Amino acid sequence: MLAAGIDLGGTNLRAALFGDAPTTPLAVHKQRVGDERSPEAIARRINDAIDHLVAEASATEQRVVVGIGVAAMLADSHGGIANSPHLHWRDLAFGPLLDAALTDRPWVLYNDVDAISYGEYRAGAAKDQDDTIAVFVGTGIGGGIIANGELVRGAHSCAAEIGHVKVAFGDDAAPCACGSRGCIEAYAGGNYVQQRARRELSAGARSAAVDLAGGDPTQVTPGHLDAAASDGDDYSLALFDELAPLLGGVLANAVTLLNPSCLILGGGMLSRTPLFREHVITALEVAVNAPALLGLTIADAALGDDAGLVGSALLARRELDR
Amino acid sequence: MLAAGIDLGGTNLRAALFGDAPTTPLAVHKQRVGDERSPEAIARRINDAIDHLVAEASATEQRVVVGIGVAAMLADSHGGIANSPHLHWRDLAFGPLLDAALTDRPWVLYNDVDAISYGEYRAGAAKDQDDTIAVFVGTGIGGGIIANGELVRGAHSCAAEIGHVKVAFGDDAAPCACGSRGCIEAYAGGNYVQQRARRELSAGARSAAVDLAGGDPTQVTPGHLDAAASDGDDYSLALFDELAPLLGGVLANAVTLLNPSCLILGGGMLSRTPLFREHVITALEVAVNAPALLGLTIADAALGDDAGLVGSALLARRELDR
Numbered sequence: 341m342l343a344a345g346i347d348l349g350g351t352n353l354r355a356a357l358f359g360d361a362p363t364t365p366l367a368v369h370k371q372r373v374g375d376e377r378s379p380e381a382i383a384r385r386i387n388d389a390i391d392h393l394v395a396e397a398s399a400t401e402q403r404v405v406v407g408i409g410v411a412a413m414l415a416d417s418h419g420g421i422a423n424s425p426h427l428h429w430r431d432l433a434f435g436p437l438l439d440a441a442l443t444d445r446p447w448v449l450y451n452d453v454d455a456i457s458y459g460e461y462r463a464g465a466a467k468d469q470d471d472t473i474a475v476f477v478g479t480g481i482g483g484g485i486i487a488n489g490e491l492v493r494g495a496h497s498c499a500a501e502i503g504h505v506k507v508a509f510g511d512d513a514a515p516c517a518c519g520s521r522g523c524i525e526a527y528a529g530g531n532y533v534q535q536r537a538r539r540e541l542s543a544g545a546r547s548a549a550v551d552l553a554g555g556d557p558t559q560v561t562p563g564h565l566d567a568a569a570s571d572g573d574d575y576s577l578a579l580f581d582e583l584a585p586l587l588g589g590v591l592a593n594a595v596t597l598l599n600p601s602c603l604i605l606g607g608g609m610l611s612r613t614p615l616f617r618e619h620v621i622t623a624l625e626v627a628v629n630a631p632a633l634l635g636l637t638i639a640d641a642a643l644g645d646d647a648g649l650v651g652s653a654l655l656a657r658r659e660l661d662r
Numbered sequence: 663m664l665a666a667g668i669d670l671g672g673t674n675l676r677a678a679l680f681g682d683a684p685t686t687p688l689a690v691h692k693q694r695v696g697d698e699r700s701p702e703a704i705a706r707r708i709n710d711a712i713d714h715l716v717a718e719a720s721a722t723e724q725r726v727v728v729g730i731g732v733a734a735m736l737a738d739s740h741g742g743i744a745n746s747p748h749l750h751w752r753d754l755a756f757g758p759l760l761d762a763a764l765t766d767r768p769w770v771l772y773n774d775v776d777a778i779s780y781g782e783y784r785a786g787a788a789k790d791q792d793d794t795i796a797v798f799v800g801t802g803i804g805g806g807i808i809a810n811g812e813l814v815r816g817a818h819s820c821a822a823e824i825g826h827v828k829v830a831f832g833d834d835a836a837p838c839a840c841g842s843r844g845c846i847e848a849y850a851g852g853n854y855v856q857q858r859a860r861r862e863l864s865a866g867a868r869s870a871a872v873d874l875a876g877g878d879p880t881q882v883t884p885g886h887l888d889a890a891a892s893d894g895d896d897y898s899l900a901l902f903d904e905l906a907p908l909l910g911g912v913l914a915n916a917v918t919l920l921n922p923s924c925l926i927l928g929g930g931m932l933s934r935t936p937l938f939r940e941h942v943i944t945a946l947e948v949a950v951n952a953p954a955l956l957g958l959t960i961a962d963a964a965l966g967d968d969a970g971l972v973g974s975a976l977l978a979r980r981e982l983d984r
Contacts, residue, residue: 494921495793504951599816629826
């Protein structure tokens with residue numbers, strides 16, 4: 341049996357076909373999502389992509405199970421999507437559309453970060469670690485939880501939304517794109533950090549990060565802040581002193597709750613901010629329930645951009661190959 | 663096959679023998695732990711109690727699997743105990759002692775609140791709710807997590823220590839008996855609330871709760887505070903305004919992470935503070951990731967004092983009857 345992994349984001353629709361080797365695809369395919377992003381069209385394009393992959397792989401086996409990781413908050417385990425700001429979908433029953441388009445190909449739909457996390461668990465940085473938390477700090481903050489060797493989806497498939505764990509309450513708390521306030525993402529997500537720094541530096545705050553950005557405060561990135569902080573820049577260090585305990589505290593509390601053997605850290609922001617990452621881990625170690633720190637390994641995500649393809653294909657096998 | 667459930671606390675050693683009915687014991691037994699609480703003696707007394715139960719039940723079946731819930735933070739899944747303030751045990755390999763005492767009776771050892779939570783899941787307030795969080799606010803705060811229908815023990819059996827989730831950081835954070843600072847238990851655990859109120863009221867703060875306690879501030883309980891708050895008492899309401907968002911926030915963040923269909927609330931403090939419980943739930947509803955609130959039921963614990971006996975017997979069957 342073959343397994344297709346689909347990674348459906350706001351920009352790209354990527355697909356890979358796997359045989360027995362979980363991380364080495366037989367064929368891969370990538371297309372822009374583009375402007376035609378009606379759910380019906382996307383469902384058809386997923387099936388077309390799989391047709392294409394099967395032909396390209398010259399596979400004799402024709403049966404394909406399909407795992408789809410979508411950049412969306414889900415509403416249930418049979419294709420219901422609560423909200424996808426990336427795809428501009430809301431309250432969508434995507435399941436019947438997938439049934440219609442994929443015809444005899446069984447499918448499962450997961451949150452994209454859940455699929456990535458499952459890939460890292462089964463074939464990446466957390467291989468054989470049956471209790472794992474993965475947290476990805478990119479433009480936003482997402483996560484995935486493995487407990488007892490199974491992905492924790494939750495009752496309505498919206499578990500592991502660690503970016504929306506609250507670190508502040510009340511009207512002064514930072515507004516988050518989710519509509520709420522005080523989410524850790526609204527403080528330590530890459531977009532929020534970048535926007536805040538650009539705003540404060542444009543308003544006159546001084547930082548060596550501006551020099552690193554060619555003198556233009558509107559071009560400062562988290563990477564510039566991290567480099568400046570490494571050289572003792574007061575502004576960047578003060579920002580990290582505020583944000584690292586918030587993110588470290590959220591990670592610590594998740595570890596206290598779940599006592600994983602592996603905490604995977606990934607995402608574009610953390611990969612470009614090594615000093616910030618270090619401060620976050622120090623804050624985690626202070627705040628975590630001490631027995632849960634024993635035997636905890638903190639690892640970098642290992643599968644990179646392919647984790648979602650690998651993970652969604654493995655989830656399809658896990659759920660459909662029985 | 664029979665299953666014995668053991669509830670080993672700091673005060674009582676309770677035991678029950680179950681046949682096919684998961685909540686109706688064939689026989690029950692209770693003794694004081696007393697002063698002789700060496701691990702060897704306790705292990706022998708557990709076996710003696712089971713002998714006694716088997717005889718009392720006049721059971722023809724002699725094979726008994728044993729589930730033990732102990733008031734301790736565990737270190738592993740084969741009998742290692744990190745710390746039990748209640749039993750004055752620390753860094754103890756209890757497993758070999760249980761092997762020696764129980765001879766041919768297979769056993770499993772769990773944290774007592776994990777056993778209680780599993781009992782509520784399998785036979786109590788969260789029956790058939792495969793994703794459940796149980797939180798017990800008594801003198802301290804403990805919890806249990808069920809995900810995908812399985813108890814989440816974590817990699818080293820210390821998951822679900824929700825009482826040690828941090829709500830404050832730094833030197834000003836409240837000291838907790840665990841040795842750390844800022845744990846939610848050190849703010850909203852019954853003992854801490856009671857001690858704080860008695861201290862502040864003895865030092866001159868004014869509250870109708872003192873009248874309810876017969877005029878003696880050193881006799882004020884959380885129940886008095888709740889009754890006073892219901893009548894508009896400023897002191898009690900201010901205290902609740904501070905503590906309810908802290909506890910509600912911790913519960914909300916756990917629900918955001920795990921997306922359970924059922925949140926069980928139990929424990930002596932919450933059962934005596936209905937207004938505080940209401941404030942906590944209101945705070946939870948504000949702070950939780952909105953999609954995780956849909957379909958969430960908040961339920962009272964249903965099995966009362968027997969939950970630990972029921973749960974540990976069911977865990978023994980689950981793990982040993984294969």
